[in-house]
Amino acid sequence: MIGLTAAALLAAGAAFLFLAALGLVRLPDLYNRMHAVSKAASLGLGLILLGVAMHFGTAEVALKAAAVIVFLLLSNPVAAYLLARAALRTGVPPAPGTRFGEDAPECRRRDGDDESVTDPRE
Amino acid sequence: MRWVRKLWFAAVFIGFYLWEVVASSLRVAADIVRPRPRISPGFIMVPLEARTDLEILLVTNLISFTPGTFSVQLSPDNRQLCVHTMYAADADALARSIRRNLERRVLEVLR
Amino acid sequence: MSPAAALVSAALALLAGSLILALFRLLRGPSLPDRAVALDLIGLIVAGLAGVFAVTSGEDVLLDVLLVLALFVFLGTVAAARYVEHGGRP
Numbered sequence: 001m002i003g004l005t006a007a008a009l010l011a012a013g014a015a016f017l018f019l020a021a022l023g024l025v026r027l028p029d030l031y032n033r034m035h036a037v038s039k040a041a042s043l044g045l046g047l048i049l050l051g052v053a054m055h056f057g058t059a060e061v062a063l064k065a066a067a068v069i070v071f072l073l074l075s076n077p078v079a080a081y082l083l084a085r086a087a088l089r090t091g092v093p094p095a096p097g098t099r100f101g102e103d104a105p106e107c108r109r110r111d112g113d114d115e116s117v118t119d120p121r122e
Numbered sequence: 123m124r125w126v127r128k129l130w131f132a133a134v135f136i137g138f139y140l141w142e143v144v145a146s147s148l149r150v151a152a153d154i155v156r157p158r159p160r161i162s163p164g165f166i167m168v169p170l171e172a173r174t175d176l177e178i179l180l181v182t183n184l185i186s187f188t189p190g191t192f193s194v195q196l197s198p199d200n201r202q203l204c205v206h207t208m209y210a211a212d213a214d215a216l217a218r219s220i221r222r223n224l225e226r227r228v229l230e231v232l233r
Numbered sequence: 234m235s236p237a238a239a240l241v242s243a244a245l246a247l248l249a250g251s252l253i254l255a256l257f258r259l260l261r262g263p264s265l266p267d268r269a270v271a272l273d274l275i276g277l278i279v280a281g282l283a284g285v286f287a288v289t290s291g292e293d294v295l296l297d298v299l300l301v302l303a304l305f306v307f308l309g310t311v312a313a314a315r316y317v318e319h320g321g322r323p
Binding site: 022023027029032035045073077078088095097099 | 159189195210211
Binding site: 001002003004006007008010011013014015017018020021022024025030033035037041042044046048049050051056057059060061064065067068071072075076078079082083085086087089090092 | 236237238240241243244245247248250251252253254255257258264266267269270271273274277278280281284285287288289294296297299301303304307310312313315317318320
């Protein structure tokens with residue numbers, strides 16, 4: 001027998017995952033799509049985990065669910081950061097109309113082309 | 123006394139941050155289901171006050187976890203952060219709000 | 234059908250729909266990081282399916298499946314980011 005609260009949490013989590021997938025298909029470029037995926041998806045999985053923990057109601061399951069939630073909170077921003085940086089450096093084009101702030105060239109600079117590195121020929 | 127103050131700042135910060143996450147989640151969700159998304163994406167530079175590794179880690183991760191903004195790259199001297207946002211119509215106001223609200227509160231708790 | 238069972242069915246339907254949408258982005262691309270993001274999402278959706286199945290079947294072992302999937306999805310994204318950064322060479 002499944003409790004109503006647990007079922008509602010599962011459905012809400014699935015709805016967030018669906019929203020993430022919809023954003024992945026509809027938004028104009030990679031960077032915008034990553035907004036949808038990295039946040040909505042981890043929120044959705046977190047809700048599903050809450051529902052699972054509520055359904056079983058044992059300490060063991062609750063502990064595992066909590067571990068996964070903490071791991072998601074830590075890993076998702078890091079993964080998004082790595083992928084966005086790699087995409088920007090290899091020149092994945094932003095959607096037309098994307099604004100660049102005043103110091104935007106800084107966004108594209110790699111650690112390697114620091115001016116402080118002197119040219120050996122000089 | 124120091125700890126009481128920090129605890130209070132931490133509580134205020136958690137409340138503020140949860141509200142921020144909920145509000146901007148709804149905004150992003152609305153733009154995903156809207157027939158023509160009303161977004162104006164852009165990259166902005168945010169000057170950082172955070173200095174130690176822990177401060178920078180927390181600030182960048184918290185920015186990334188707010189829907190609508192995520193950190194893309196740190197400048198080589200760790201003083202500036204490149205942030206991608208879905209709502210860059212008023213870039214200066216956004217950068218200011220990240221510094222004044224999010225970063226300042228994180229530093230209040232940590233320092 | 235009880236309301237709870239209906240909600241669980243709705244969750245399964247939503248997850249199936251999102252798998253199809255993510256698969257579309259995986260096939261369509263256009264760039265390598267786009268596909269990496271799609272794979273990331275597919276992994277998380279499958280983890281969500283494991284969670285829902287854990288509830289419907291009453292087997293809490295499926296939660297371990299979910300845990301391992303979540304870990305591997307993160308590793309996969311990090312590996313993909315490195316792969317992209319090195320210009321498509323491992």
